[in-house]
Amino acid sequence: MAILIQGYSGVAMDVDGFTYRPMRVTIRPLDYGSLGQYRISTWEGGGTMAAGLAANSEIYQVRWVSTPQLAVVWGVQLDTFFSVGTGFTAGFANITLTIARSWTVDGSGGATANLTNNNMLRTSMPSSLMGAIRTSTGTALTAGTKTLDAQPVGRLAFSVGTATYTQITGQLSLYGASSLEDGGNPAGLVLAQNEGLVMRATVPATGVWGFSVGFAWSEVTAY
Amino acid sequence: MSIQIQGYGGVVAEVDGSVYRALRVTLRPVDYGSLGQYRCSLLSGTMAAGLGAASQVFQVRWTSTPQLALIWGVSIDGLSGSATTFTAGFALFNLVVARSWTADGTGGSTATLTGNNQKLRTSMGTSLMGTIRIASTAALGAGTSTLDGQSEGQISFSIGTTANVNYLLQTGLYGASSLEDGGNPAPIVLAQNEGVVARATVPATGTWQFGMTVAWSEVASY
Numbered sequence: 001m002a003i004l005i006q007g008y009s010g011v012a013m014d015v016d017g018f019t020y021r022p023m024r025v026t027i028r029p030l031d032y033g034s035l036g037q038y039r040i041s042t043w044e045g046g047g048t049m050a051a052g053l054a055a056n057s058e059i060y061q062v063r064w065v066s067t068p069q070l071a072v073v074w075g076v077q078l079d080t081f082f083s084v085g086t087g088f089t090a091g092f093a094n095i096t097l098t099i100a101r102s103w104t105v106d107g108s109g110g111a112t113a114n115l116t117n118n119n120m121l122r123t124s125m126p127s128s129l130m131g132a133i134r135t136s137t138g139t140a141l142t143a144g145t146k147t148l149d150a151q152p153v154g155r156l157a158f159s160v161g162t163a164t165y166t167q168i169t170g171q172l173s174l175y176g177a178s179s180l181e182d183g184g185n186p187a188g189l190v191l192a193q194n195e196g197l198v199m200r201a202t203v204p205a206t207g208v209w210g211f212s213v214g215f216a217w218s219e220v221t222a223y
Numbered sequence: 224m225s226i227q228i229q230g231y232g233g234v235v236a237e238v239d240g241s242v243y244r245a246l247r248v249t250l251r252p253v254d255y256g257s258l259g260q261y262r263c264s265l266l267s268g269t270m271a272a273g274l275g276a277a278s279q280v281f282q283v284r285w286t287s288t289p290q291l292a293l294i295w296g297v298s299i300d301g302l303s304g305s306a307t308t309f310t311a312g313f314a315l316f317n318l319v320v321a322r323s324w325t326a327d328g329t330g331g332s333t334a335t336l337t338g339n340n341q342k343l344r345t346s347m348g349t350s351l352m353g354t355i356r357i358a359s360t361a362a363l364g365a366g367t368s369t370l371d372g373q374s375e376g377q378i379s380f381s382i383g384t385t386a387n388v389n390y391l392l393q394t395g396l397y398g399a400s401s402l403e404d405g406g407n408p409a410p411i412v413l414a415q416n417e418g419v420v421a422r423a424t425v426p427a428t429g430t431w432q433f434g435m436t437v438a439w440s441e442v443a444s445y
Contacts, residue, residue, distance in 0.1 A: 005246065006225035007238025014244035024245035031249065090387035092303050092432045094266055101339055150335035153343075155264040157301035157434035161387045172393050175262075185295045185408065185440060187252040187260045190344035 030072060030188075035219040036125025040113055042135040043212035047084035050138050051206050056096075057140035060199035060213050061107045063100070064191040065131030072188035072218045075176030076197060078156060079212040081169040087162045088207030095201050095211075096152035097174040103146035103194045110136045129219055131196075148198060153189070160204050168209075174199070176216070190223055253293060258441035259347025263334050266434045268359040269305065274425055277315075278362035281421035281435045282328045284321070286353030288415035293440040295410050296398025297419060299378070300434030302391040309382045309429030316423050317377035318396040321368040324416045329364030331356050351441055353418075370420065375411065382426050390431075396421065398438070412445055 005013040005023075016022045029037055044059075053059075064071040076097055113119070113133040120128070134141055154174035175189060175197075189197070199213065228236040228246075239245045252260060267280065285292040297318050334355040339345055356363060376396040397411065397419070411419060421435060 001224075004225040005238075006227050007246070008227065008235040009237060011238040011241050011244060012225060013238045013246045024243055025248045026239045026243070026245040028247045028249050090306055092269075092305065094434070096264065096266075099342075101345055147339075150340045152264040153262040153341065154436055155266060155300040155434040156393060157266055157303055157432055158389045158392065159303035159305070159387045169392065185252045185260070185293070185410065185438075186250045187295075187343055187438070187440070192345060195345060 030218045030220060032125070032218055032220055034126070035069060035221065036128070037121040037218045038119045038128050039121060039216040040119045040133060041079060041212060041214045042113055042133065044135060044210055045137050047082070047208060047210040048138045049136065049209045049211065051086060051208055053140055053201060053203055055202040056200045058107065058143055058198050059136040059141065059201045059211065061132065061134040061141055061196060062215060063103050063106060063131040063196035065193060066129040067193035068221065069129055070220055070223050071130065071191040072220060072223055073175065073191060073197065074188055074216045074218065075173065077171055077173045077214045078169060079171050079214050080167065081211045082209060083164055083166045083168060084208050084210060085164055086206065086208040087164045088160045088204045090161050091204030093158050093160045093203045095156045095199065097154040098152040098198050098200065099149045099189070100146040100196045100198050103144065103196050105145035106132050107134055107144040108142045109139065110134050110141050133215065135213065160207065253440050253442060255347065255440055256443055257348055258290060258443065259350070260343040260440045261341045261350050262343060262436065262438040263341045263355055264300065264434060264436040265334060265355065265357040267357055267432055270358060270431045271360050272307065272428050272430055274362055274423060276424045277422045279328065279365055279420050280358040280363060280423045282354065282356040282363055282418060283437055284324050284327060284353040284418035285413040286415060287351040289443070290351055291442050291445050292352065292413040293410035293442060293445060294397065294413060294419060295438045295440065296395060297421070297435070297437050298393055298395045299391060299421070300393050300436055301389060302433045303431060304386065304388050304390055305430045306386045307428070307430040308384050308386050309426045311383050312426030313379060314382045314390065314425045315377060315379045316396065316421060317374035318419055318421050319374045320371045320411060321418045321420050324366065324368035324418050326367035327354055328356055328366040330361065331358045331363050355437065357435055382429065
């Protein structure tokens with residue numbers, strides 16, 4: 001005996017056709033309940049990054065402070081990396097994304113995002129509970145107090161030449177949708193209280209440069 | 224007769240609407256039980272000129288049993304030329320499965336996987352991965368393993384004589400950006416003493432740097 005599967009509102013589900021007879025499904029985002037889904041893009045202000053940044057300088061920080069809620073990070077990408085009027089000494093550059101745990105004291109410096117009534121993917125969602133999203137504005141961010149994992153979870157390794165006003169990278173993923181888990185194992189990076197992500201940069205000497213970052217996440221009560 | 228599907232927590236599933244009548248679903252990662260999901264990215268040193276053809280430059284070796292490692296993706300995160308330029312020619316980076324891997328490779332540097340490192344959620348277990356190793360300046364020692372006859376993924380490209388240029392940006396060798404994308408989410412399933420190895424063939428004279436990232440789950444069965 002065949003049975004119909006009926007949704008909560010009473011609509012009966014359909015099968016697609018006679019060839020493969022697959023059930024129809026539609027993918028929905030993670031159920032955020034009374035919380036929400038968010039996305040933000042920030043930059044350093046337009047070619048403001050000073051020359052002489054130390055190796056592995058922190059240039060972008062995301063810190064989750066709420067409990068018992070969780071932040072599920074879907075993607076972090078470097079949107080661009082460019083030189084401006086003062087060229088680099090040629091050399092290797094490296095930008096990484098690393099998980100931070102036991103983050104008890106926030107970083108400092110740079111600019112922090114205003115998340116009050118901003119960056120929800122639907123206006124009916126509440127303001128984000130994210131503790132801080134901080135972007136460098138010329139110099140390295142101070143680290144605060146936290147423990148970084150021994151290795152990053154994503155990386156861009158590239159060469160930098162001496163040309164001024166040059167687009168050195170385009171949009172490249174450091175974690176998530178456009179990278180390794182896409183279509184296979186949709187593993188969100190799950191942040192509990194006082195955990196977060198840090199982007200660090202190692203660039204050659206003398207150059208003045210700019211960058212921007214995109215970040216997408218959900219806030220949920222359980223996962 | 225119609226039925227409704229009720230989840231373990233008592234919530235009844237919904238159908239999206241009366242046009243397509245599609246059941247709403249949301250994707251979750253593979254259930255890792257008491258183990259976990261991990262991701263690790265490593266950077267080489269400045270690789271010396273004159274690397275032998277098909278030199279091993281990145282090794283991931285799984286040693287646990289009866290647990291399994293599911294490799295969801297391996298990417299090269301960039302291949303950068305330095306001021307010491309290459310002779311122009313073809314280059315090749317590939318990823319090959321290693322089986323019967325009874326003696327670990329040598330050389331390079333290895334990832335620290337103890338404690339909370341590389342977990343995608345702090346409550347997950349510490350990784351059981353045997354070794355993740357990347358070259359520093361020279362080829363890795365191969366250890367004792369049997370490599371498959373052909374690679375599972377590769378990128379071939381030309382290298383010129385210009386100094387300080389990117390020859391590759393982020394490129395998938397297995398997983399998301401390659402054949403399985405959106406179609407058949409088939410991880411490489413590693414049992415004890417199995418792994419994956421990235422090998423490089425580059426032209427002469429140039430020095431270079433590269434990064435590698437691997438994403439995996441550790442499960443009791445699959």
